[in-house]
Amino acid sequence: xxxxxxxxxxxxxxxxxxxxxxxxxxxxxxxxxxxxxxxxxxxxxxxxxxxxxxxxxxxxxxxxxxxxxxxxxxxxxxxxxxxxxxxxxxxxxxxxxxxxxxxxxxxxxxxxxxxxxxxxxxxxxxxxxxxxxxxxxxxxxxxxxxxxxxxxxxxxxxxxxxxxxxxxxxxxxxxxxxxxxxxxxxxxxxxxxxxxxxxxxxxxxxxxxxxxxxxxxxxxxxxxxxxxxxxxxxxxxxxxxxxxxxxxxxxxxxxxxxxxxxxxxxxxxxxxxxxxxxxxxxxxxxxxxxxxxxxxxxxxxxxxxxxxxxxxxxxxxxxxxxxxxxxxxxxxxxxxxxxxxxxxxxxxxxxxxxxxxxxxxxxxxxxxxx
Amino acid sequence: xxxxxxxxxxxxxxxxxxxxxxxxxxxxxxxxxxxxxxxxxxxxxxxxxxxxxxxxxxxxxxxxxxxxxxxxxxxxxxxxxxxxxxxxxxxxxxxxxxxxxxxxxxxxxxxxxxxxxxxxxxxxxxxxxxxxxxxxxxxxxxxxxxxxxxxxxxxxxxxxxxxxxxxxxxxxxxxxxxxxxxxxxxxxxxxxxxxxxxxxxxxxxxxxxxxxxxxxxxxxxxxxxxxxxxxxxxxxxxxxxxxxxxxxxxxxxxxxxxxxxxxxxxxxxxxxxxxxxxxxxxxxxxxxxxxxxxxxxxxxxxxxxxxxxxxxxxxxxxxxxxxxxxxxxxxxxxxxxxxxxxxxxxxxxxxxxxxxxxxxxxxxxxxxxx
Numbered sequence: 001x002x003x004x005x006x007x008x009x010x011x012x013x014x015x016x017x018x019x020x021x022x023x024x025x026x027x028x029x030x031x032x033x034x035x036x037x038x039x040x041x042x043x044x045x046x047x048x049x050x051x052x053x054x055x056x057x058x059x060x061x062x063x064x065x066x067x068x069x070x071x072x073x074x075x076x077x078x079x080x081x082x083x084x085x086x087x088x089x090x091x092x093x094x095x096x097x098x099x100x101x102x103x104x105x106x107x108x109x110x111x112x113x114x115x116x117x118x119x120x121x122x123x124x125x126x127x128x129x130x131x132x133x134x135x136x137x138x139x140x141x142x143x144x145x146x147x148x149x150x151x152x153x154x155x156x157x158x159x160x161x162x163x164x165x166x167x168x169x170x171x172x173x174x175x176x177x178x179x180x181x182x183x184x185x186x187x188x189x190x191x192x193x194x195x196x197x198x199x200x201x202x203x204x205x206x207x208x209x210x211x212x213x214x215x216x217x218x219x220x221x222x223x224x225x226x227x228x229x230x231x232x233x234x235x236x237x238x239x240x241x242x243x244x245x246x247x248x249x250x251x252x253x254x255x256x257x258x259x260x261x262x263x264x265x266x267x268x269x270x271x272x273x274x275x276x277x278x279x280x281x282x283x284x285x286x287x288x289x290x291x292x293x294x295x296x297x298x299x300x301x302x303x304x305x306x307x308x309x310x311x312x313x314x315x316x317x318x319x320x321x322x323x324x325x326x327x328x329x330x331x332x333x334x335x336x337x338x339x340x341x342x343x344x345x346x347x348x349x350x351x352x353x354x355x356x357x358x359x360x361x362x363x364x365x366x367x368x369x370x
Numbered sequence: 371x372x373x374x375x376x377x378x379x380x381x382x383x384x385x386x387x388x389x390x391x392x393x394x395x396x397x398x399x400x401x402x403x404x405x406x407x408x409x410x411x412x413x414x415x416x417x418x419x420x421x422x423x424x425x426x427x428x429x430x431x432x433x434x435x436x437x438x439x440x441x442x443x444x445x446x447x448x449x450x451x452x453x454x455x456x457x458x459x460x461x462x463x464x465x466x467x468x469x470x471x472x473x474x475x476x477x478x479x480x481x482x483x484x485x486x487x488x489x490x491x492x493x494x495x496x497x498x499x500x501x502x503x504x505x506x507x508x509x510x511x512x513x514x515x516x517x518x519x520x521x522x523x524x525x526x527x528x529x530x531x532x533x534x535x536x537x538x539x540x541x542x543x544x545x546x547x548x549x550x551x552x553x554x555x556x557x558x559x560x561x562x563x564x565x566x567x568x569x570x571x572x573x574x575x576x577x578x579x580x581x582x583x584x585x586x587x588x589x590x591x592x593x594x595x596x597x598x599x600x601x602x603x604x605x606x607x608x609x610x611x612x613x614x615x616x617x618x619x620x621x622x623x624x625x626x627x628x629x630x631x632x633x634x635x636x637x638x639x640x641x642x643x644x645x646x647x648x649x650x651x652x653x654x655x656x657x658x659x660x661x662x663x664x665x666x667x668x669x670x671x672x673x674x675x676x677x678x679x680x681x682x683x684x685x686x687x688x689x690x691x692x693x694x695x696x697x698x699x700x701x702x703x704x705x706x707x708x709x710x711x712x713x714x715x716x717x718x719x720x721x722x723x724x725x726x727x728x729x730x731x732x733x734x735x736x737x738x739x740x
Contacts, residue, residue: 042702083460087453094524099700122492124698125519125530126610149495154464160495161531240496328494330469332412 009225013144014236018164022144022228024221028171029056029132032063038130038167041101044069047089047116048107049076052134055177060107060132070096074112079265081111081151083159089119103128103166109135109182110142110269114160117148121163131165134174136186136220137270140193140227141248143168145235151264155326156256162240170228172221185270187212187305188251190223192277193230195298196247199344201226206297209304246329246348250338251276257323261315267308274307279360284340286356294343310364317361379595383514384606388534392514392598394591398541399426399502402433408500408537411471414439417459417486418477419446422504425547430477430502440466444482449635451481451521453529459489473498473536479505479552480512480639484530487518491533501535504544506556506590507640510563510597511618513538515605521634525696526626532610540598542591555640557582557675558621560593562647563600565668566617569714571596576667579674616699616718620708621646627693631685637678644677649734654710656726664713680734687731 008025023034044067048057053073061069072092074085093102104127106116113131120129133143149160175183187209194202204226205212211219231248238245254276258267267275281298284290290298302309329336334350337357341347378395393404414437418427423443431439442462444455463472474497476486483501490499503513519530545553557579564572574596575582581589601618608615624646628637637645651668654660660668672679699706704720707727711717 083453083457090522090529091524094522094528094696097696097700099702100698101701122519122529122531124528125517125532147495149492152460152464154461158464158494159460159492161492162495326464326467328470330467331471332469 009221011225011228011232013164013232015164015239018239020165020167022168022170022232024139024170024172024225024228026171026173026217028169029059029174030063031169032066034167034169035063035130036066038169039067039103040128041099041103042068043098043102044105045089045093045096045098045102046071046105046107047074047112047119048072049074049109049112051076052108052112056107056134056174060105074115076111077265078111078151078259078269079263081115081264083150086115086119086150089116090123093119093123098123098127100124100127103130105130105132106143107132107134108138109133110138113138113143114148114157115150117146117163117165118150118160121148121161126163128166129163131168133168133170135178135182136175136224137182137189139170139172139175139224140186141189141231143170144228144231146239151260154260156259156264158326158328168228170224172217172224175215175220181268183213183215184305184307185268185274188270188274188277188302188307190227191301191305192248192250192273193227195277195340195343196250196338196346197234197344198226198230199342201230202301202343206301209301213305247338247346249329250340250346251278251280253324253327253329253335253337254279254320256327257320258312258315261319261323262312267312271308274302274305275309275311278302278309279311279364280337280339282364283337283352283357283360286360287339287352289339289341294340297343316365317358320361320365379591381595381598381602383534383602385534385609390535390537392538392540392602394540394542394595394598396541396543396587398539399429399544400433401539402436404537404539405433405500406436408539409437409473410498411469411473412438413468413472414475415459415463415466415468415472416441416475416477417444417482417489418442419444419479419482421446422478422482426477426504426544430475444485446481447635448481448521448629448639449633451485451634453520456485456489456520459486460493463489463493468493468497470494470497473500475500475502476513477502477504478508479503480508483508483513484518484527485520487516487533487535488520488530491518491531496533498536499533501538503538503540505548505552506545506594507552507559509540509542509545509594510556511559511601513540514598514601516609521630524630526629526634528696528698538598540594542587542594545585545590551638553583553585554675554677555638555644558640558644558647558672558677560597561671561675562618562620562643563597565647565710565713566620566708566716567604567714568596568600569712571600572671572713576671579671583675617708617716619699620710620716621648621650623694623697623699623705623707624649624690626697627690628682628685631689631693632682637682641678644672644675645679645681648672648679649681649730650707650709652734653707653722653727653730656729657709657722659709659711664710667713686735687728690731690735
């Protein structure tokens with residue numbers, strides 16, 4: 001699959017009546033026709049943040065002239081992904097008398113998408129929403145699949161809802177203005193698809209990482225499309241994460257511990273996932289599942305993307321274990337982790353040796369102190 | 371249908387994989403077997419309030435000994451049905467490390483049930499919950515059908531989710547301790563079923579109101595069972611309120627305006643609904659749909675239950691119109707109301723004459739001032 005960067009690719013998340021299209025292409029924020037297709041009622045609330053709004057909010061509003069359009073700009077950053085911020089969206093919806101037929105449109109990264117989606121899930125017990133993701137991370141992962149929600153001081157993404165968007169409209173041009181650090185964080189979730197189920201994509205990433213980081217448009221478009229295709233397949237198979245969808249959380253249990261433990265917003269989500277993936281690979285290696293050569297390829301690809309491979313200095317093994325005990329995958333008091341059997345093959349399991357997890361954490365945290 | 375008060379009746383809400391039983395009978399709070407049937411995991415959080423907990427929480431915990439049971443007692447009253455109180459439930463769930471397999475159990479009236487259900491809907495994006503309603507209003511209406519949520523200063527029940535319980539366990543003995551005013555408020559929602567779809571039940575209520583208010587156990591059990599049977603049929607037909615379910619909101623648009631306008635908790639929900647129903651009947655009469663004789667029977671039944679038939683003195687017609695404009699049934703900027711064509715037959719319509727609504731409100735508010 002080699003999408004022409006001047007062309008729009010279209011995928012679909014097959015979920016019956018809740019199914020929806022993913023449009024991917026340059027300049028889609030101007031495509032009034034796509035928004036008209038996706039939006040039923042007359043009222044639209046565009047939710048964005050202080051970083052993205054100055055860049056793209058006007059363009060988007062110009063594509064929404066046939067609707068009664070209002071805007072809300074939230075503070076940027078994971079530390080604002082709270083119930084209090086969502087309450088602010090509710091206030092706006094009510095003050096502006098938004099009806100049950102109104103649509104919430106999220107213009108921004110994963111934080112904006114998660115909160116706007118959650119507000120849409122709960123306002124009047126559920127109204128439509130549309131995702132217009134502008135970060136690589138949101139384009140390849142968080143905007144697809146209907147996971148919405150906020151963080152709690154005790155745990156990441158602990159409050160939320162499954163609420164599928166009516167459409168995901170990915171304007172790849174918005175990556176032109178994405179901060180370098182945000183771009184790299186997004187790459188972590190791209191690598192994830194290669195690791196858990198698409199070994200061919202992993203090889204492609206090994207060959208094309210330099211092009212991605214140089215923001216080669218064709219390479220970015222292909223990475224987004226292949227990631228979305230993987231995500232759409234998994235979500236169609238297991239919408240509510242009772243099985244295979246949990247594999248998408250590779251690195252996330254470790255990563256969430258880092259995000260919660262260091263304070264939301266210090267590490268970007270993608271950075272924490274990258275670090276978590278390296279830890280999951282280390283444990284997989286100790287379990288005898290992943291070969292050293294595969295582990296080294298994984299670390300090398302993370303290094304090529306300049307992603308962190310050392311845990312934050314303040315966190316010790318006990319902090320990790322305590323924070324990881326609050327995880328949506330804990331079941332019957334037992335922690336379950338996504339581990340790798342090979343590049344391209346992941347499992348979710350509680351059948352790992354606790355002493356090997358301890359050894360993984362001891363080793364990682366020792367490195368960080370020295 | 372004449373259920374023996376010494377027997378347990380069982381109904382079912384037919385919603386496929388989301389279907390569930392409604393058990394109705396005396397002393398069911400002691401029936402460990404019913405809870406074991408309804409609850410899958412090992413962790414249970416019982417959410418109750420300061421009025422109900424001293425009366426029944428110990429009994430319930432004794433029936434839950436096979437589970438890892440925790441309790442949370444919330445302040446009582448509609449004025450506490452807020453996102454802030456729900457956040458308190460989230461805190462408890464996280465501090466006690468509740469897993470995704472845990473169950474939230476609501477022991478109390480509609481306020482507790484709505485908030486506990488909403489917390490269950492959002493915790494880890496949705497965990498099971500069970501309703502143990504202890505007020506007449508909750509037993510006949512709010513515990514069945516999966517509507518959960520909280521109020522917003524600008525509008526009643528504006529934030530919430532559809533989240534069906536795994537079971538509704540109605541212990542009719544708990545009505546013995548129900549405050550007189552709460553009992554009467556519950557009767558308002560019982561009358562509703564007769565008005566919107568069950569003329570025979572309306573006649574039964576005309577004949578049995580004195581028994582109900584005297585807390586005759588057989589009469590109460592029959593009223594609960596017939597109400598639940600009506601509710602279960604409507605919910606099975608229209609789970610997400612895209613059609614017929616809206617008829618259950620007879621009196622509610624006017625009633626919500628009273629609750630929001632006077633401040634949550636001043637009028638009980640059932641009292642506001644009763645008043646709203648009288649206003650809906652008045653407008654239906656002015657439309658030429660309801661006969662004066664039917665309207666008089668309706669008012670007489672409300673009077674027999676000592677329910678309010680005069681609007682609160684502080685609210686004028688403009689207040690009503692302003693508050694009613696924020697309603698989940700407003701569509702395309704047009705207010706839709708549930709009106710009566712006869713006793714036993716209701717419609718939802720935007721096709722009412724605005725001047726007749728004005729006349730209804732003018733007349734009702736004039737009476738209140740004099």
